Amino acid sequence: MHVEVRGLNKKFGEFQAVKDVEFSIEKGQLIGLLGPSGGGKTSILRMLAGLETPDTGDIVFHGKRVNDLPPQERGIGFVFQNYALFKHMTVSENIAFGLEVKKWPKARIKERIAELVELTGLSGFEKRYPHQLSGGQRQRVAFARALAPEPQLLLLDEPFAAIDAKIRHELRSWLREMIDRLGITSIFVTHDQDEAIEVADQIMIINKGRLEQKGTPWEIYKDPQTPFVASFIGESTLIEDIGKLRGFADAAAMPGTKGLIRPEYVEVGKENEFTLLSATETGRVSHIHFRGSEWLVEIQIGDIKLVTYRSLEKPVLQLGDEVHVLVHRAYLFNDNDSWVTENKLKVDPLPVHI
Amino acid sequence: MTNMLQSRWWSWGFRSTVMLYFVILIVLPILGIYGQSLSDGWPKFVSNLTEPLAWKAVMLTVKLALIATVINVLIGTMAGWVLIRYRFPGRQLLNSLVDLPFALPTAVVGLMIMLLLGPRSEVGQWADSLGFAILFHEPAIVIAMIFVTFPFVIRAVQPLLEEMDASEEEAAYTMGASKAKTFFRVILPAMMPGILSGAMLAFSRALAEFGAVVLVAGNIPGRTLVASVYIFGQIESDNPAGAAAVSVLLLTLSFVILWLVSYVQARRTGR
């Protein structure tokens, strides 16, 4: 189902939980809603489902405004964070609930249950009650139950939050496959950026009730549109006076401009490891830490501290070593604007004086 | 090692104290009643039980207790629902008032009913004009039973409603279920164990009620004489075996009900 949202606002009392949110989603896409706690992700999902009424704004499914439709008539499936399975019903009764409500004929219900049990790998568990299932199995029952009435849009609120890391990994690839196979438009909420990046076609970053950015995981990583997105995705270090760093002198021309630098933008090494020494800064290793597959190195350059990773294949650095640092790019922002900039000295080296 | 021994002694000591207490306080008296009722032999026991007035008293008590229980189930379920689901001024006060029937002396309850519903009260006169009497008739007994057993269903239903997550209802809505359907298929089944165990406790308490009932029932043998008052009467007229026979019947009923309650609860927690 094609989903479009325009000018969505929601206040709880005086508190503005959702502010002017607008987006549209193509049919069949899997969208990840990502953002810090309390950002308004659940609120947006609940408004799409009709469980919460927006103060202003339009929710349009298939070109039809559905604001006034109750949740019963929106044709959505909702997977709750705590699964919300019916405790007094078995797995198959849970799955059948939505079909019985819709008055499907008995034979078709039976068929559909069999189909979903098969699809979700729950064969043999049909007669069990929710308390007799593991967390992952409950999650799949919730998924099967939401899918049973053939919804046009599937909404999942932190579907994997209560599941331990390993099974979570399996479940999310399973979810991705499932959604590809069924071609159903889906939106899922998550706290976990790895999860969103790995699974989603597009990510929407939600912060303080606003939609900060919508795009593919790569777009969001490569080209963050707001300082919040830049600092939220990946790890980054905030540099107050970025203009002092060699290669970013332009930034100093604009007062109030700050920079965010990700570890992977920074290269560190001894003098002989660089061909373009003119583009590098010199600093001192102020902290070094083994991280299992690489070194985490902190470098002090004047009063600027940078963090980066260093391959285990390269010569080992010691605490206090004098090193050269090449900052490939930085994400710059001030009150009016934000942009990604490359190290100027790296792109066009200083003209050589003879 | 000594520590373990000590703690074992302790635990053994505690367990035996509790067992002893239980035996002295509950098991012995009950066995005593069973013994007493059979002290004159089986034939006498049977004749004591089949004595028409005894039999009628028991049947009347069971019938009225059933009516009181049904009413309490309906009103108690609704009251529990309202007290948990709605927020209104006075809710807290109302909620604490629910326990009042447990706290009041039952004789006071009887007196209250007498004053409020007697022939000279407004309600009494109104009932009179409609051609039936409340006080000293069955309605008064039922009212007394309802009053003293009022808290059971409410208090059994409330924790279940409280622990029930709104998301279960919302899940039902998103699957297309109407409010009514959601209530009957999702909420009511979740409340059912509480309703059942509350109802059974209320029923066995209503069977046993004496203080509130004796003042308002009129106690006409065969018409408004309930079992507990019959037992009292038999003791007064120096027929302890007759009292014991009816007691045994009530006791057995209570046991069956208690067992049912724990069975229902075990099923609930077993899930």
Ligand SMILES: Nc1ncnc2c1ncn2[C@@H]1O[C@H](COP(=O)(O)OP(=O)(O)OP(=O)(O)O)[C@@H](O)[C@H]1O
């Ligand atoms: N029913 C409500 N009444 C009052 N405030 C609410 C209500 N629901 C949500 N809020 C507030 O709205 C804000 C957004 O809540 P929401 O649940 O949408 O956040 P979220 O992004 O889903 O957070 P999380 O990741 O922690 O689940 C929060 O500050 C929350 O306190």
Ligand SMILES: [Mg+2]
């Ligand atoms: Mg949430």
